[in-house]
Amino acid sequence: TxxxxxxxxxxxxxxxxxxxxxxxxxxxxxxxxxxxxxxxxxxxxxxxxxxxxxAGTAHFLIDVSGWISTSGYEPRGARVETIEPVRIYDSDLSGGNLTGARKVSLQIRGAVSTDGGAAVVPPLDDVVGVIVNLTGVNAYGGSRPTHISLVPDDFDPNVPAQQPTTSNLNLVPGQTRANLAIVPVGDDGRIHLFTLQGETRAVVDVTGYLVRREDDTRGGRVIPLITPFRAFDTRLSDFHAQPLGPARAEPWSFEAFVNDVKVDGEPVGKQAGLLGNFTAVDLERPITWYSPVRTHMTIYPHPGGGGEDENCGAPPNISNVNLGEAEAVPNMALLRYGSSGMGPNRLCVFNLAGYVDYLLDVYAVVLTD
Structure with missing residues (x-):
């Protein structure tokens, strides 16, 4: 610690x-x-x-969940398909909070939104992995220090030797946190969620999936950057030096960035989206004598608009970061670009409450055909 x-x-x-x-x-x-x-x-x-x-010290644990190859297409490899973020599980809608050592099995191949409708992930054997944003709410009477894991293989949660040895979220009582996870899909088309102890609400939002392809196409290739690129930081004058207010969303253009990504001096071309570390900081209440404020933030594809419209519209029912005052909370995100009347390659950022600054560091780009 x-x-x-x-x-x-x-x-x-x-x-x-x-x-x-x-x-x-x-x-x-x-x-x-x-x-x-x-x-x-x-x-x-x-x-x-x-x-x-x-003067400080800390221990670190590193869990590897996959690798990215620079070689030609391999039969074992897969491509990333970015999608509009969709909620596929919320324990509030499936029997309530998870208590004790609990397992929940989630269908990924053919997964549908909690609101119903068409499948957001195709029901195909070629879907071999899923990229999700996992959120845990650990703020209940029975909450204890706990962790949440996502794994591909089934297990008995009541047998300690079978419980997952890796964690995707670590929570103390009173805390709400989110984390991106890249999870292999089991042979039965499912992944399995595990909570260690206490009382926790768990939410799973799908932002993309990994699919095998028979042809060697550009689409879905992931190119990690040599060094992270700071796309924006609202604390700085170059990015308007102004926090985002309550119930507000604002657009960002990545067109210049997309055109500038190169490998060996050559532009990589069209991109579907990016993988980046999104951080929210310095949350403040609207008026100093208000009660302490908490918020969540969502970063999502621009929904589009005609003419000169840059209106971000209503955000999807997901959150990328959850924070209170005096916290700095990062979370990796897979982000699909949208388009507006001003052009392609645009994202929107939404803040629920208070005034908050935020920044985004891009670590990789996802190509498209």
């Missing part, structure tokens, strides 16, 4: 750590996040810890 507040960065060995952070933590806090990384010298990555006066 960390002895001081701070943050940690993981980056290709032989390069500088840069300004991005993968996890931000308080003393004694256990925090998880996902990262997409290009290996550096010797095929290695480096973890960098930063605390005040460099």
């Amino acid at each position: 960390p002895t001081q507040a701070g943050h940690a960065t993981i980056f290709p060995t032989g390069t500088s750590p840069g300004t991005s952070s993968v996890v931000n933590f308080a003393p004694g806090q256990t925090v998880a996040n996902s990262a997409i990384l290009r290996p550096g010298a010797g095929g290695q990555v480096t973890v960098h810890l930063e605390t005040p006066m460099a």
